[in-house]
Amino acid sequence: MTDDVLDRAPDDRVQVLDAEGQVTAPDLVPDLADETLVGMLRDMRFARRFDERMISLQRQGRLGTYASLAGQEGSQIGSTYALADDDTLFFQYREHGALVARGLPWEYVLYWMGHEAGNAALADINVFPLNISIGGHIPHAVGWSWAAKRKGDDRVGVVHFGDGATSEGDFHEAMNFAGVFDTPTLFVCNNNQWAISVPRERQTASETIAQKAAAYGFDGVQVDGMDPLATYVVTKAARERAVDPPDGTPRPVLLEAVQYRFGAHTTADDPDVYRDEDEVERWRERDPLTRFEAFLRDRGLLDDDRLDAMDAEIADTLSAIVDRAEEYAPDPTDLFADVYAESTPNVDAQQEYFEALRDRHGDDALLDDW
Template identity: 70%
Template sequence: MSQASLESVVFDRAPCDQLQVLDTDGNVVSPELEPVLEDETLRAMYRDMRFARRFDERAISLQRQGRVGTYASLAGQEGSQIGSTYALADADLLSYQYREHGAVIARGLPWEYLLYWLGHEAGNAALADLEIFPLNISIGAHLPHVVGWSWAAQLKDDDRVGVVHFGDGATSEGDFHEALNFAGVFDTPTIFVCNNNQWAISVPRKAQTASQTIAQKAHAYGFEGVQVDGMDPLACYVVTQAARAKALEPTDGRARPTLIEAVQYRYGAHTTADDPSAYRDEAEVERWRKRDPIDRFESYLRGRDLLDDGQIETIEANIESTLSELIERAEAVTADPRAIFEHVYDTPTQRLERQRKTLEQYRAEHGDERLLEDE
């Protein structure tokens, strides 16, 4: 399909017309949208989705054992994260909230990533080599930064896009509206990916906005929004592919940003500090599980004779081996307590210096082992 045709099929639709390539059984329902990908690429996407789900399970287990801090689960959202990232160039900038581990995995998860969840800021620093901004905890605050980066890339004639992931709750933040407004005015090559997983902690989607869709919010800022089945990796791929083309090689001569609303569901808790049973019905979760992104993609690949039981066993074994090595390597890193004072301020305050000296004095008297025991 030509670029012009692709953009036409993707964007010439109402924001409430949810784009889908695969149904819940893995059957192709929109053959005109099915992307042409190498067999190995399709298998790699599947492997990364399986890896993301297993990484999630291991991270939650580690948190329950007290070996990892508070963790945000991604289960159920692998399709949008993996599918959208595979449609990008390696040099495109990626910025995410805190739940899009799958996007990082699709870029080649560095072993240092787990360090962040162990409390080491070095885990964030390692992402820079993959063209990924540091993980962002404050809701929506990273959106304006990505728009600024995108604008700078455009001014330098740098053919790269900035892709920013965020949740439906972030659309209620001022940063979201400021970022979209700026992107629309200055035609920045930015792709906004709203991972609408139906819940912002305990606040349901219907309490976030009276708009019929989140995608339609883009129209107020002068560019297009599209709603996609976020649990369909191929649909997420083709929408992101079209959005990237619109940002860099527009058919009408004007580069434009895009807002993608990926409709999906968060299976687990908001974080390991949350109890979702307090605000949602388990029957609702089970209804969404029938749309599982991994199951439907596996059915699609099996139907094309690209995957069988033996290959899945090999993939699973590889994932377990890789994760065990990653965890072992990360847990072998020893923390330096002095690091908590780094990067707090450009010029340390007097109070911060006093705290640093107090720590140094304590370490001199008791040593690091006693310090860790007291913690």
């Protein structure tokens, strides 16, 4: 793996596979085992099926508001495969594919059902809790990375966010701190062209988002985010620069993954109001799943039978995850846990009142009226 891909101009987009899955840069094709390549496709297909299932559950009233990832599997899976298992991920709320690549815990579905236990389970796969406030987690990632550096850890902090987050002060403050203190942070901007209803061209006047890194003293590189091999290559090189650079000076890197959000911003959004279907269809021609499948078929690593078996395993695994989540019985007193670091008299009094009613009426009747 070379470091050269990071030294390109910010508008010189890195690509390995074209829209048809044909190799455009043979020198950049990563030397990955056949099983790893097939595993990447499995995780991408799982992420897409997970997305479809979560949206279906939300429409049935079995899940809360959900943010779709469809179209962004290439950047999420490709970048996460390039990391060490103990590197720490920080994500916004759409990067479910990165968690799939880490072995998605079943509890994650609980979060979208309204249970905080789903966030707590992410710590076991070195992922910080899901973040809803736009960009608020980016300084956290830099702080973690700085702490890792000071401890002498050979780990990086990888922080995902959307193009809309680059307009937040948190983004700029974090980038500045990372540049000044040389933190081992990989900033991954998932530029999906729309921050809810605001298009990319209204988000910033700069030609690219990647070029913003120059103002903070480190490199930014633009990559085809719908090409999993390209995102793998760039992330691998960025990680090496952050922990084991040729010149001995670890540096952060900003990766701009150019891609598209096929669906709505969330299940509470109607994208037909602000974008044309023709635009969506043009981007669907670059679908990361179909182009990577074509690449694997050309290499003789995939056929219809293997794909059918893969999809059957995905369906079974996903069904088991959803069933387990829906069987979860929360403790109603969790309503009072972690409201404050240390409980207050008012919270204690509310909990005592709640528990008295619970003893008198039982959980089911109480929760119906609460």
